[in-house]
Amino acid sequence: MSTENVAGTSAIETLRAALPDSARDIKLNLGTVLTTDGAPDLNDQQIWSIALAVAYSTKHDRVATAVEADARLHLDDVHVNAARTAATVMAMNNVYYRFLHLAGDSELSKLPARLRMNGLANHGIAKLDFELMALAVSAVNGCGMCIESHVHEVSKQGASKLAIQSSARIAAVIVATVQALSLPQ
Numbered sequence: 001m002s003t004e005n006v007a008g009t010s011a012i013e014t015l016r017a018a019l020p021d022s023a024r025d026i027k028l029n030l031g032t033v034l035t036t037d038g039a040p041d042l043n044d045q046q047i048w049s050i051a052l053a054v055a056y057s058t059k060h061d062r063v064a065t066a067v068e069a070d071a072r073l074h075l076d077d078v079h080v081n082a083a084r085t086a087a088t089v090m091a092m093n094n095v096y097y098r099f100l101h102l103a104g105d106s107e108l109s110k111l112p113a114r115l116r117m118n119g120l121a122n123h124g125i126a127k128l129d130f131e132l133m134a135l136a137v138s139a140v141n142g143c144g145m146c147i148e149s150h151v152h153e154v155s156k157q158g159a160s161k162l163a164i165q166s167s168a169r170i171a172a173v174i175v176a177t178v179q180a181l182s183l184p185q
Helices: 011-018 022-032 044-058 059-071 077-103 106-110 129-141 144-156 160-184
Strands: none
Touching: 011 059, 011 106, 011 144, 022 077, 022 160, 044 059, 044 160, 059 077, 059 129, 059 160, 077 129, 077 144, 106 144, 106 160, 129 160, 144 160
């Protein structure tokens, strides 16, 4: 599938071209991690789902719009919606479970969360693919409890260590792209 827009350049290539010289490594990495060679043990659908969920989680319109434009060449509407679900549900869960972890209070940890999390089960895509998105977003949001939980779940679903690492690498490069584009030029 081509990732070219009307002008003949993919939205990701346009983003890469906009990165400053100080982000040369990020420019190179962005050109690599969104490919099956650069994200070992992930397929195109997983790569673009992860990238899209992470891009949404950054709340950076330019990056999210560019990633979505190219992701839609690889994903159907169900996967795009699942990426939105992963970004939003994990935003809530990452705050809540990071709080529990950092509070270090066993009594608080025993209380029911009383937060609706139906999106974790009712997203319409393969469980492994959704869990990989949730893992990547949790890495961005820095929730150790969620990262542990999702690593366990994707491993149980058959993901390799390389697939897990690839998910985190995609997240790292998307966040670094946001950082580079947010700096004063």
